[in-house]
Amino acid sequence: MKKAFIVAATAAALVLGGCSASSDAPAPSSGGSSGEAPQELTKVTIGISPFQDTYLPIIGQEKGWFAEVGLEVELTSLAWNSVMPTLISGDVDMAVFNTTGVVSVANAAPDVVYAYGWNPFTEGSALMIRPDSGLKSIDDLEAELGNRAKAREAAIEQLKGRTIVTTLGTDMGKQIVDALNSVGMTEADVTIVDMDTDAGLAAFLSGTGDAYLGGIPQRMSALSNGMEIGLSGADLAAPPINGVVTTTGFIEDNEDALLGFINVMHRIVRYCNDNTEECGEIITGRLNAETAAGLTVEGFVDFWQNIELYAGNANEAKAMILDEDGVSYWKATWDSDNAYLVSTDAIPAEVPASSNFLMQSIWDKYVAKYGADESTY
Template structure:
């Protein structure tokens, strides 16, 4: 039987995020670096409640973190833009975010270090488990029909907006003619059926839930932006990495083992969704899984940095060098 470390989950509210941006934003949240054999070092990890973070829960269940003396608590947030300030403030020791939010934070002088790739796009522009545009309106049959429409994304100026802009540009559609609406991913299926938005870029398992309600995919996705490439990752701060190097190393090793285990055991990864999501029966068996190779490849990340700079969210693609410096 694998040993388990307890995973406690708390939802981060918008007011809590705002509070974290106050005077404590340069705190390090330091804890003892090494745990005794009898004790587990507690770390708090900020996550988004989507399929991409399933390996973390699977690794907790398999005992990969406990075996390295770490007890993981999780806190849920709407997107990487909310998780980044919480990690910088020391409220969390580690976080999951899209790479774009990390690049923006680094460009603004926030000391983030990427420790592992967290998810990769699929090779299918119509079936990307982490970022796929879905629409229910019968009048939207092609990407040209998105002009003047409302499109839901989980956070503005993040990976999804970059992906939509890149996908539309490649197909000759002016993304500035699309109205972006910020909606949490779990709320997107109901926003579609309720008519709040005309299309939504969502992640599994909510893509499958939306499809059950009649939503159809459009060729706007993370895969359409950069097929097979990494778009999200796990990160910490320079302070955490420098002041608690052993904890950071042990966490990273456990995380990498979790990601590889999820890759090799997809059915278990699907089952792990029930650890942090309340889903109808059978959904986990239908979802499209992302790629979970944790290897950091600078060449693969460079294209995303170039797009992020092209759309004006960072000053230069060279910001990537700072993110990878740790």
């Protein structure tokens, strides 16, 4: 495979200003006149990346909900390709990430696990193309060929000899490779420029490459700069599943903290279902202040429960991710992760789900503590 490696000269991690533990609500006071000491909060550090979905914990922080479940949370903003190294180093206790990240490191760091998912990225991924590149969108090809499957094949095959900007070693790079493999092509048929999402977008908009795949904010920025969607969602590959990743050691010592974090994430989703514009204002305000995403509140509202899905309680998470007929059945994505990373020699062997995908067992414990059908916030 031909790869051009470019390193962005930006800081990989930043503790979010105004979003550290001090912005959370105070610890609950002692109950009544019993004279009990105030509840001691468990301190946890959580890695999040600057995207509209992985920044959702900010809302729980602003509302003071983490303190209500006994947590003193520090949110640390990390570049997407820095999340797993930071988790392995112990600089964060948990992170919002996906299965691909766990599979990519578990051979070297077997204690890293995918604990629980709530956010299937069903239609969010999009391969952006230049309108003057000679590449055609799947919709244009379908209009010509009269068949969606044939149009998908043609849309991918036209990438032969082209340059694609994306982030390898993540779900983004995996989707490119999966798409190529699905029509009998390999990475050797294209040139991949491997960059972090924001740096990659800047390079693409400046003229590097014929196509680009990043996150939703980068997708929107590319669209606003005149680029077009070539392929998206299931037309690319099995969707990534965002959730919480951590280590077995952390779970053994802090199971209640993990369950409490999941509880707040479900609560955030329920709140945003009813208050989508407010959530959009919070997320886009922070996101646009820290990145060049340019995501609007209107865009956030349009995307919410549309191009990606969010589970508001345990039963919804089960229906989306754990059930075999779910919209984003975990095993299809896990198997795809293994196939991609082994075929590209990124990992020496497949990672067994039995040891590193813990969602079912964590789901059982969560339901026992919080229930399966939470509906209020």
